[in-house]
Amino acid sequence: MGEPVVKASDIPTKIPPNKNESVVKAQIEVDGVNCNVTCVSMGNPHCVTFGTTENQNLLVDEINLADIGPKFEHHTLFPARTNTEFVQVFSRSHLKMRVWERGAGATLACGTGACAAVVAAILEGLSERNCSVDLPGGPLEIEWREEDNHVYMTGPASGGTRRNIQGYPKFFYDTFI
């Protein structure tokens, strides 16, 4: 997945940097709730939250993604909008995540999101550099390697929904879609 970008202005986010030039466990208000967030770009912007000031440990199954997701995505602190990962910590090597993707909504999996979640967990001191991430679509193994600063993702690939695209000939559809 390459190297994560943590410089706030490059992500981009307008949240004031609180650790060198990056945003790590910063407090922002979303829909009247004070959320702790860490921001990471994996080539696309991600806002990762592990909890609020009142409840430091999210129970991700209890989150109403369709309600809160758009409020993060369109928050004025994210000038290019943002993907948002809601993450529950089971241990220093095991996370569970649900994602609200910019422009797509709740999805079953997001590779860059899982990578951003692990980078954020490491920056917050919550996990080791090798970590399993459970997503609704299945688990991913993520490593943020110290030697080259790259993030590596390992996991299964499987087909999703097949949709017929009107106007494309059958050969094109069978071959490329």
Ligand SMILES: N[C@@H](CCC[C@H](N)C(=O)O)C(=O)O
């Ligand atoms: N919604 C993302 C782009 C999609 C990321 C992709 N699904 C992944 O698996 O990483 C964005 O707006 O950047």
